[in-house]
Amino acid sequence: MVGAGSEFDRGVAVREQSPGEYAADLGAGWTIGNGVNGGYLLAVLGNAGADLAAKAGHPDPFAVSAHYLTPTRPGPALVRARVVRSGRSLSTVQATLFQQHDDEEVPRITALATYGDLGTLSDEVHTTAAPPVLPPRDECFSSADAGGASDAFHPPLIDRFELRSDPASAGWAIGKPSGRGLLQGWFRLSDDRDLDPLALLFAVDALPPVTFDLGLPGWAPTVELTVHVRARPAPGWVQLRHRTANLAGGYLEEDCEVWDSTGRLVAQSRQLARVPRG
């Protein structure tokens, strides 16, 4: 299932209230701790930008770069978006999400997004990256069970998707992180809405911070997050792999790959995040 009616589509819906100004209502169901999930926000921004780019025949996000400015709260938000340049095969949009705070308009997240039409790309695939090696889903840890194991870690966000974590990267949940800086598992949206390019913007940032696997509890605020969407995912579960290799100076990079049910690498992301203060 794709489209209106799914909780993802309702969650990222925007309404153009004047040219280039889109109203959004950020759902409390997409929060974790006091904040709104960064991937969800990227999808909201990406949705507003897609409305503009689609008019030029470029409906799909190819590359979205977001810089996170201030913590976003659930509730009303305004996205201001404009086309910076529209060419033959690509359109680039600049978009910023604002919220009212103390009678002042505060920017929460600002992004550049280049859109195209994934349907026009050639079928050649020469990917040399190797997909994750995951046990079957019924041998993985289900996020649906996580509430029972630890009520402290059951934010609303976790009900928006189903995650089946590779046991080898899920040790953090029982106090035994692997120390490799690797989190991976099977993923789909909770109401079984199939992933599309917009939903991939959410998928790359839906999991806990990869620092959990390094024994560093606490949140890792995103400074910058860029996603490349490389193909429309096939229906069904996707595989997610999050890794970090450069934790230094109080910051880390976090890379995510999304592999679809046909074994194609459909999205790659990298973010710069702050190391949790513990």
Place this chain on the structure above:
Amino acid sequence: MVGAGSEFDRGVAVREQSPGEYAADLGAGWTIGNGVNGGYLLAVLGNAGADLAAKAGHPDPFAVSAHYLTPTRPGPALVRARVVRSGRSLSTVQATLFQQHDDEEVPRITALATYGDLGTLSDEVHTTAAPPVLPPRDECFSSADAGGASDAFHPPLIDRFELRSDPASAGWAIGKPSGRGLLQGWFRLSDDRDLDPLALLFAVDALPPVTFDLGLPGWAPTVELTVHVRARPAPGWVQLRHRTANLAGGYLEEDCEVWDSTGRLVAQSRQLARVPRG
């Protein structure tokens, strides 16, 4: 040597002609084919943004995301920059570079850049990434010799730096690409100006496209390029490693790492580029 007087500093110099408007003169020495090098442009934009962010105590680029819109030509350019948000430890700038073309102002490249102060970061380093394994410089191929070997590939850009390529990844120059999608070597600016955070923005995109090592000649135009600068590099040569693992649908990602002379991973970049048409 760092600072005014080096050809890099002259090349990326900007002059504020009104608040938030910076004039630049893009040197013909930074071109390749008909275009201006993308990393050089990133450094010009980064320099204008740094002027704004430094006023808030945030002189160093931490994360710079650029979307490339139209081919840039050598000559006059105008950068319009503004601070989107300035916080306690980070400031985020939005900047776009324009050129006049047929009496019209055309955007060439637009960027979001988050600045901080690398000098304030903690000394902890837990990097698990492994540096390149390179032969000593005197056993590598020198870019200074490349002109003799192939006059066809001696664009002005190549004189802006010294590159000592790992012979195992330099086979493309004699028609024998390795097919691994890997280019690596030693790098420094040609007048021995030491690299600083601004120069790292250039370094990550100075080499030929990694597609050369896949036997795909021709240029690979950048769609999007994000750089994370993680530390001020120590003086001396750096090691660059470029890799791609996902060439598909006419696009590829290209990752670059920069390792300084102390063995620290000081910058990471990823770009989305078009596969050369051959």
